[in-house]
Every structure is written in C-alpha cells, then in structure tokens.
Amino acid sequence: MSLGILSLIVLGLAGLGFFVGRARALAVVGGDGRKLHSLPSYHGQSVALFAALPAFFVFGVWLFVQPILIESSISGTIPDSIIPEGGALSLVMADVRRIADGLDVLVQSGSLTEAAIAELSTETTDIRALLAEGGVALGSDVPQPVLAAASEYRAMNGTGRWAMTGLVLVLAVLGLVVSLRRITPDLRARNISEAFVKALLIGASLVAILTTVGIVFSLMFETINFFKMYPAKDFFFSTVWNPQFRGGSDLGILPLLWGTLYVSFVALLFAVPLGLMIAIYLSEYAGPKLRSLAKPAIEVLAGIPTIVYGLFALVTVGPLLRDYLAQPLGLGTSSSSVLTAGLVMGIMLIPFVSSLSDDIINAVPQAMRDGSYGLGATRSETIRQVVLPAALPGVVGAILLAASRAIGETMIVVMGAGAAAKLGLNPFEAMTTVTVKIVSQLTGDTEFASPETLVAFALGLTLFVFTLGLNVLALIIVRKYREQYE
Amino acid sequence: MSDISYPNGAHAQKSLLVQDARTRKRNAAEERFRRMGLVAVTIGILALVGLLSSIIANGASSFRQTFVNLEVYLDPAKLDKAGDRDPAKMAKVTTFGYSPLLGRALAQTIEAQGISTEGVSKKEIEALLSKEAPATLRDMVLANPALVGQTISLQVLAQGRIDGYFKGRVTMESAELDRNISPAQLELADALRAAGIIDLRFNWGFFTAPDASDTRPEAAGLGVAILGSAYMMLIVLCLSLPIGVAASIYLEEFAPQNKWTDLIEVNISNLAAVPSIVFGILGLAIFINFVGLPQSAPIVGGLVLTLMTLPTIIIATRAALKAVPPSIRDAALGVGASKMQSVFHHVLPLAMPGILTGTIIGLAQALGETAPLLLIGMVAFVREYPGSPPEGLMDPASALPVQVYNWTTRGDPAFVERASGAIIVLLCFLVIMNIAAIMLRRRFERRW
Numbered sequence: 001m002s003l004g005i006l007s008l009i010v011l012g013l014a015g016l017g018f019f020v021g022r023a024r025a026l027a028v029v030g031g032d033g034r035k036l037h038s039l040p041s042y043h044g045q046s047v048a049l050f051a052a053l054p055a056f057f058v059f060g061v062w063l064f065v066q067p068i069l070i071e072s073s074i075s076g077t078i079p080d081s082i083i084p085e086g087g088a089l090s091l092v093m094a095d096v097r098r099i100a101d102g103l104d105v106l107v108q109s110g111s112l113t114e115a116a117i118a119e120l121s122t123e124t125t126d127i128r129a130l131l132a133e134g135g136v137a138l139g140s141d142v143p144q145p146v147l148a149a150a151s152e153y154r155a156m157n158g159t160g161r162w163a164m165t166g167l168v169l170v171l172a173v174l175g176l177v178v179s180l181r182r183i184t185p186d187l188r189a190r191n192i193s194e195a196f197v198k199a200l201l202i203g204a205s206l207v208a209i210l211t212t213v214g215i216v217f218s219l220m221f222e223t224i225n226f227f228k229m230y231p232a233k234d235f236f237f238s239t240v241w242n243p244q245f246r247g248g249s250d251l252g253i254l255p256l257l258w259g260t261l262y263v264s265f266v267a268l269l270f271a272v273p274l275g276l277m278i279a280i281y282l283s284e285y286a287g288p289k290l291r292s293l294a295k296p297a298i299e300v301l302a303g304i305p306t307i308v309y310g311l312f313a314l315v316t317v318g319p320l321l322r323d324y325l326a327q328p329l330g331l332g333t334s335s336s337s338v339l340t341a342g343l344v345m346g347i348m349l350i351p352f353v354s355s356l357s358d359d360i361i362n363a364v365p366q367a368m369r370d371g372s373y374g375l376g377a378t379r380s381e382t383i384r385q386v387v388l389p390a391a392l393p394g395v396v397g398a399i400l401l402a403a404s405r406a407i408g409e410t411m412i413v414v415m416g417a418g419a420a421a422k423l424g425l426n427p428f429e430a431m432t433t434v435t436v437k438i439v440s441q442l443t444g445d446t447e448f449a450s451p452e453t454l455v456a457f458a459l460g461l462t463l464f465v466f467t468l469g470l471n472v473l474a475l476i477i478v479r480k481y482r483e484q485y486e
Numbered sequence: 487m488s489d490i491s492y493p494n495g496a497h498a499q500k501s502l503l504v505q506d507a508r509t510r511k512r513n514a515a516e517e518r519f520r521r522m523g524l525v526a527v528t529i530g531i532l533a534l535v536g537l538l539s540s541i542i543a544n545g546a547s548s549f550r551q552t553f554v555n556l557e558v559y560l561d562p563a564k565l566d567k568a569g570d571r572d573p574a575k576m577a578k579v580t581t582f583g584y585s586p587l588l589g590r591a592l593a594q595t596i597e598a599q600g601i602s603t604e605g606v607s608k609k610e611i612e613a614l615l616s617k618e619a620p621a622t623l624r625d626m627v628l629a630n631p632a633l634v635g636q637t638i639s640l641q642v643l644a645q646g647r648i649d650g651y652f653k654g655r656v657t658m659e660s661a662e663l664d665r666n667i668s669p670a671q672l673e674l675a676d677a678l679r680a681a682g683i684i685d686l687r688f689n690w691g692f693f694t695a696p697d698a699s700d701t702r703p704e705a706a707g708l709g710v711a712i713l714g715s716a717y718m719m720l721i722v723l724c725l726s727l728p729i730g731v732a733a734s735i736y737l738e739e740f741a742p743q744n745k746w747t748d749l750i751e752v753n754i755s756n757l758a759a760v761p762s763i764v765f766g767i768l769g770l771a772i773f774i775n776f777v778g779l780p781q782s783a784p785i786v787g788g789l790v791l792t793l794m795t796l797p798t799i800i801i802a803t804r805a806a807l808k809a810v811p812p813s814i815r816d817a818a819l820g821v822g823a824s825k826m827q828s829v830f831h832h833v834l835p836l837a838m839p840g841i842l843t844g845t846i847i848g849l850a851q852a853l854g855e856t857a858p859l860l861l862i863g864m865v866a867f868v869r870e871y872p873g874s875p876p877e878g879l880m881d882p883a884s885a886l887p888v889q890v891y892n893w894t895t896r897g898d899p900a901f902v903e904r905a906s907g908a909i910i911v912l913l914c915f916l917v918i919m920n921i922a923a924i925m926l927r928r929r930f931e932r933r934w
Contacts, residue, residue: 190824194825198736201732201736202736203732204730204736205732205736207729207796208800209749211757212753215764215767218771218772273526274526278523278526280523281524281527285520285523285524294527294530297534298527298534300534301533301534304854305854305855305887305916306854306857307891307909308537308854308909311541311906312537316536316544350530378512379516380515380519380520381512384519408760408761408763409761410762410763411891414857415894435857438861439763442766442861443861443865448775460763463763468760471759475755
C-alpha cells in the first residue's frame with residue numbers, strides 16, 4: 001500500500017470521526033445542545049484529532065527510523081572482502097539500495113515474480129543486464145553477497161512496511177473508537193481542540209528558530225569539514241585567492257574581504273550623504289506636494305529587485321564609467337569595477353538610508369526644534385546642530401543596517417564588480433567579493449568533497465557572522481536611542 | 487538694559503532693513519543647505535528614472551520580432567520516403583532535412599519578387615532564417631503528417647542578426663566584422679522588408695517559448711521561467727501565509743512575555759536581515775544534500791523563498807493584529823468566547839486586509855529574488871516545460887530573475903535585449919502585485 005493511500009485512509013477516518021463525533025455528542029444529550037460543555041463541532045474536532053494525531057505520529061517516526069535500523073542491520077551482513085579497494089561501505093550500501101529498487105521496478109512491471117527473485121543468483125543470471133532492462137544502471141557487476149543483502153533489504157523493507165501500515169491503521173481506529181466512547185456532556189472538547197490549535201501556533205513560530213538553527217548548522221558543519229582539509233590559518237591570513245580544480249589551491253579570504261569592504265564603502269559613501277540629505281529635505285523643507293511625489297518615488301527604488309540593478313550596472317553604468325572616466329584618465333579598461341558596483345549599490349541603498357533616517361528625524365521632538373528657532377537659529381543650523389546630534393545614534397544604526405545590506409548584496413556585485421580577486425586601491429579595477437565567490441564556487445556541478453567547494457560554506461559563515469554582528473550592533477544602538485525620548 | 491546688550495554699539499547703528507555680513511552669510515548657508523537637499527532628491531529621482539529608462543530602452547524591442555513569411559512546399563520525397571505518413575518513421579528526418587526546404591522556399595520567393603541576390607550565396611540566403619525555423623517546421627509536420635505534399639504558408643523567425651539590424655543593434659559596419667552576417671545579406675533583408683516578406687511583429691514567443699541555445703537568441707523565450715516562477719510563488723503562498731499567520735497569532739496574542747518569546751522575536755528580526763545568499767546555502771545544504779530533493783526544482787526554490795518571506799509576513803501580520811483595538815477582543819471574551827474563538831472569529835478577519843497586503847509585498851520580494859536560486863541550481867539550461875503540479879514541482883525549471891542572469895552571461899548582445907525585456911516583464915508583475923496591495927489597503931483599511 002502506498003504511503004499516499006495510507007495517509008488518505010487515516011485522513012478519511014479523521015473526517016468520519018468529525019461527523020460521527022458531532023452526531024454522537026448531540027445524541028448523548030438528546031439533541032439539546034445547551035447541555036453540552038462544548039459545541040458539538042468541538043466534539044467532532046477532538047474525535048478527529050484523536051484518530052489522526054497518534055496515527056500520523058507513529059507514521060512519521062516509523063518512516064524516519066525504519067531505514068536507519070535496516071541499514072545498520074544489513075551493513076553488518078556485508079563481508080569486508082567485497083568492499084572495493086579504496087571504496088567505502090556506504091558505496092556498497094548505495095548499490096544494495098539501487099539493486100533493491102531495481103528489483104521492485106521489475107516486479108511492478110511484471111517482468112519478474114517474487115519466486116523468481118528468491119532463486120536469483122549471480123552465477124546463473126547477469127543481474128546488471130537484468131536491472132538495465134528495468135531502467136536501473138549499475139556501475140559494476142554484482143557480487144553474490146551484495147545480491148543477498150539486496151534481497152534481504154527488500155524483505156525487511158516489505159515486512160516493515162506492512163507492520164507500519166497495520167499499526168497506523170489500528171491506532172487510527174483505536175483513537176476513533178476510544179474518543180467516541182469518551183464523549184459525555186461534561187467532556188471539555190473545546191479545550192482539547194484549542195490546545196491542539198495552540199500547539200500548531202507554537203510550532204509555526206518555532207519555524208523561525210529552526211531556520212536559524214538550520215543556517216548555523218549547515219554552515220558550521222561544512223565549514224568544519226573545510227578546515228579539516230584546508231588550514232584555517234591560510235584561509236584567514238593568506239592574501240592569495242586562486243582555486244585550482246586539481247587541488248593545491250590558495251583560498252585566502254583577505255582579497256575577497258577587501259573587495260567586499262571596498263565596494264560597500266563606495267556604496268555607503270554615495271548612499272549615506274544622499275539618503276540623509278533626502279530625508280532631511282523631505283521631512284524639514286519639502287512642501288506636501290513635493291513630499292507626496294518624491295517619497296514614494298524614492299521608495300520605489302527599494303522595491304526593485306537587485307537583478308535589475310545588476311543589469312543596470314552591467315549594461316549602462318559600467319560602460320559609461322569605462323568610456324567617460326576610466327579610459328580617458330587611463331585608469332582602467334574594465335567595465336566591471338569597484339566603482340560600478342559601488343555606485344549602483346549606492347542607488348539601491350538610498351531609500352534604505354533615507355526612509356530609516358526619515359523615521360528617526362521625525363522622532364526628534366518638535367520642542368527641540370522650536371527651542372532652537374526661538375534662539376534665532378536658521379533651519380539649517382537647527383538641523384545640523386540640534387536635530388542631527390539628537391538623531392545621531394539612530395542614523396548610525398541606519399548606516400550600519402545599510403552596511404550589512406551592502407556586504408550581503410550578491411547580484412549587483414556578481415554582475416558589476418568582476419571576478420578577479422585582487423588587493424588594490426584603484427576603484428576602476430575589477431575586484432571580487434565574498435558573495436561573488438560563494439556563487440561561483442557553488443554553481444554548476446559541485447562535489448562536496450573538495451576544499452574548493454566547501455570553502456563557499458566558510459565564506460558564507462564569515463558573511464553571516466559579519467552581517468549578524470552589524471545588525472545586532474545597529475539594534476543595540478537604535479534601542480538605546482529610543483529610550484531617550486520615550 | 488539696551489546699553490549693556492550693545493557694549494560697543496556696533497549693531498545698534500545699522501538699519502534693520504539691511505542685512506549685516508554675518509546674517510547674509512548665515513542666510514547664504516541656509517540657502518546652500520536647502521539647495522543641497524533639493525539636489526539630493528533630484529539625484530535620487532534621476533537615478534530611478536535612469537534605471538527604468540535604461541532598462542526600457544534596452545528591452546522594449548524584445549517584444550517585437552522579425553519574421554519571414556514563406557510559402558513552403560513540403561516535399562514528400564524528402565520528408566517521408568516510405569510514403570505512409572507514419573510519424574514514427576518521419577521522425578528519422580532531422581532538422582537538417584527540413585532546412586533545405588526552407589532555404590529553397592526563401593530563394594524561390596526572392597526570385598518571384600524579382601529581387602536581386604547579387605553577392606549573396608545560396609547558403610547565405612538560407613542563413614537569413616533562424617536555426618530554430620527548421621525545428622519549428624519539423625514539429626509542425628510531425629504533429630500533422632497530412633501536411634506533407636502540400637504547400638503551406640508559414641511565418642518563421644529570422645536570424646538574430648537580421649532582427650538586430652532592424653532594431654538598430656547591428657549596423658553595416660559591425661556586419662563587416664561579423665562572420666555570422668555580411669552587409670550584402672543586410673541589403674537583401676532591406677529589400678525583402680520593402681517587399682513585405684520580412685516584417686516585425688509582436689513577439690508572443692517571448693512569453694511562451696522556452697530558453698534557446700547561445701546561437702539562436704531570436705528563439706529564446708520566458709515560458710519555462712514564468713512557469714517556474716509561478717510554481718515557486720504558489721509554494722511560497724501556500725506555506726508562508728499559514729505558517730506566518732500562525733506564528734504571528736501566537737507571538738501577538740498568546741505568547742507569555744519570557745525569554746523564549748524574546749528569543750523568537752530577536753530571531754525573526756535577524757532572519758529578515760540575513761543576506762539572501764545565505765538562504766541559498768541553507769537550501770543547498772539542507773534541502774538538496776540532506777533531504778535529497780532534486781536540483782533546479784521549483785519545490786526547493788519555493789521552500790527557500792518561503793523561509794526568506796516568512797519574516798516579512800510575520801512582521802506585517804503582527805502589525806495588522808496590533809492595529810485591531812483591544813475592545814474587540816474584550817467584547818468577544820465578555821460574551822463567553824474563549825481566547826481562541828475571539829482571535830479566530832473576530833480579530834483575524836479584521837486584520838485580514840493588512841495580512842494580505844503584507845503577503846503580497848512579501849511575494850513580490852520573493853519573485854525578484856535571484857541569489858539563493860543560483861545556488862540551488864536554477865541557472866541550468868532548461869528547455870522542457872515542467873509538468874503540472876504536484877509532480878511538476880519536482881521537474882527542473884527556471885525562474886524569471888535567474889533567466890535574466892543566465893542571459894546576461896551569454897556572449898551574443900541580442901541576449902542583453904532579451905534580458906532587459908525579461909526585466910520589463912518581471913517589473914510588470916511586481917507593479918501589478920504592488921498595485922493590488924495598495925488597492926487592498928485602500929479598499930479595506932479601517933480606522934478605529
């Protein structure tokens with residue numbers, strides 16, 4: 001019986017439970033709903049829950065545990081002699097699984113009977129050719145112990161599957177019957193079903209935690225693997241990035257970090273003054289008409305996907321900078337450069353800085369401005385000497401958040417900054433960043449055993465730590481600032 | 487007192503109507519500052535205008551495409567040697583069997599129109615047509631074998647360089663240096679256009695056709711990418727809306743104020759700021775390597791984007807729930823509803839417009855996200871349409887933003903036009919989604 005049908009049956013039982021439970025609750029009180037503690041539909045829900053939950057729980061656990069148990073017992077039966085030189089047990093086990101799956105396919109298509117499988121032997125039939133008929137390709141001929149293990153594997157899987165189906169169905173029916181018999185007018189069915197809903201809500205809010213745990217674990221795990229193959233000292237302190245696919249690569253993070261920080265610095269140099277001035281102008285100077293026009297226009301920039309900025313850098317800004325600045329000045333001939341990526345990223349960050357600073361500037365109490373005007377200060381003096389100092393912590397927080405965005409940005413630098421890992425000062429030269437190298441090391445066919453691939457995880461972890469640090473710092477600064485005026 | 491205020495009497499002698507030097511300086515500084523602000527706003531808006539106009543200028547032409555109108559005689563001697571119109575046997579004739587037919591048809595048409603073909607070889611005439619054209623014709627014939635032996639009128643794609651010539655991308659000068667096209671061919675194309683054999687038409691194929699290989703940019707379309715993006719959005723919607731709403735209800739309405747809920751909240755705000763590429767690494771490590779889901783599949787992309795969208799939806803939903811006044815909850819509790827009933831029967835429906843607005847904005851973000859999809863293998867060259875859900879969610883597919891990236895990495899400049907056109911399509915989707923969000927907010931927003 002397939003897993004889908006089994007879960008459909010359990011769901012069907014639960015649905016049946018809902019209607020029967022509701023009817024039975026009403027029957028218990030002779031049709032007078034007022035005598036029930038909970039509404040009849042809550043009784044129905046609780047019956048449905050009792051039918052479905054234990055069954056699905058066992059179902060899930062079984063599906064998870066069975067393969068592990070069977071693998072360990074089968075791998076015990078495989079003699080060491082057939083594990084190929086330099087190979088691993090896991091490879092043989094993969095063959096066992098493939099053969100077992102292939103036999104299943106053959107049985108399903110009707111070209112092989114169970115009895116015939118029991119008599120199969122490597123001496124009489126060519127298993128490899130046989131399985132190839134079923135569409136399962138094997139790398140090598142099958143030794144007898146592997147075939148035996150495969151049939152054992154099939155047998156255990158079959159028994160396990162049947163035991164599970166039986167147990168799940170029994171549990172579902174049992175839950176249904178027991179909870180039906182429990183229905184009395186005083187049964188607090190609403191509390192039961194609400195407790196379940198609450199558990200679901202809690203589960204949903206744990207997804208966020210699980211995601212973080214998943215990120216940290218997946219990064220940590222592979223990073224540790226990477227450091228087993230490649231010395232951590234070289235990774236952190238080497239100034240050469242030169243991956244070779246035949247091994248012997250230099251994987252120093254310093255040029256990548258330098259590129260990342262340089263591009264981000266250029267972007268912030270562009271975005272912070274502009275964003276700040278826009279926020280000041282729109283909140284302190286602009287009339288309602290200009291404000292209602294300019295503010296959404298600036299915010300549209302925030303909603304544009306980064307791939308659009310990337311294309312803008314690649315097609316328009318890069319060639320423009322090369323033709324009108326870099327080449328006449330003799331500074332470079334590459335259209336992808338630090339300046340290209342930085343400038344375009346700066347445009348992306350403008351709305352980020354401006355809307356955050358706008359909020360912060362508006363949060364400065366009007367009384368402080370009025371006091372300053374009363375002393376005879378002009379508007380710009382008030383802004384520069386009263387409003388900005390008061391808003392400074394918040395503005396710094398906003399800048400840090402923008403910096404964390406800049407460091408983690410991928411598409412703009414992939415398309416605008418170039419791929420050459422260099423430690424240089426010339427902003428018209430192509431440089432590369434951490435995110436670009438993560439993309440280039442992990443796209444395409446990757447094998448998770450070489451340091452050249454695994455280095456991407458170490459880079460990812462570095463990136464994650466950097467941005468997390470900046471965000472936490474920004475959060476602390478913003479929170480401290482808020483306390484001043486509340 | 488005034489004597490003391492002006493000890494040296496310097497200020498008192500001047501007229502109020504004439505500004506002194508210091509005031510002038512301060513006012514000039516004020517004016518400068520104001521101007522700087524105005525300049526900043528102008529630069530910001532100019533950046534937006536520049537960005538959009540550069541994309542539109544580059545990409546608008548991709549919605550029109552050069553086609554060649556032909557009368558093709560489908561020679562049975564070439565296409566169906568057995569003569570029994572059996573598609574299985576006819577399938578043995580590859581596209582190489584079809585291209586001479588098209589070439590001959592074009593040559594005959596040119597001759598019939600009396601256009602001189604001086605300086606253009608027979609092979610070069612055939613090269614005016616796209617390499618995709620024989621494949622289109624072959625598919626047509628195999629789908630309907632009865633066509634063999636007839637003369638059918640057909641519109642086939644012109645070669646990418648010809649298309650570029652009519653759109654201004656290819657010039658006579660660049661054709662001199664190009665081994666795919668010669669100035670003589672371009673002159674011939676001009677004459678054909680004047681005779682109405684070649685014309686530019688709206689390019690439906692751009693929206694429906696799958697991607698095409700490097701040498702035939704004229705045939706490349708967004709069909710697979712749009713389908714893949716739609717599948718992913720479906721997954722994101724189905725997963726992130728219920729999970730996000732459930733999590734926000736718990737955090738906003740039920741959670742006690744303690745360390746655990748604090749931890750969850752800090753977590754969510756941090757997740758919102760994690761670089762998107764890190765989510766791609768997560769997807770690669772967990773969903774593909776650990777769970778064993780296939781690469782390039784919309785399901786993996788959908789799951790990764792769900793995790794990315796969740797914080798956005800949770801933050802929006804919590805704001806919407808917070809905006810429902812406590813009096814609603816109190817009234818429900820007062821007439822005997824349980825806490826759960828008050829939330830699900832009263833608070834949630836009232837907060838729904840805000841939640842949906844947040845969800846649409848979250849989806850719009852997810853639709854434009856590229857970096858994580860690169861890592862889970864969605865850059866692969868996919869020409870097959872994914873099947874229908876649910877199995878189709880496991881088939882390889884592309885996605886709109888990734889298709890854009892993919893095209894920008896190709897050599898032929900015609901792909902830049904395609905990429906910009908794809909961006910216009912993407913931006914149109916985003917605009918529609920955002921307008922829907924704004925309308926929803928306007929229509930249902932309630933002030934308490």
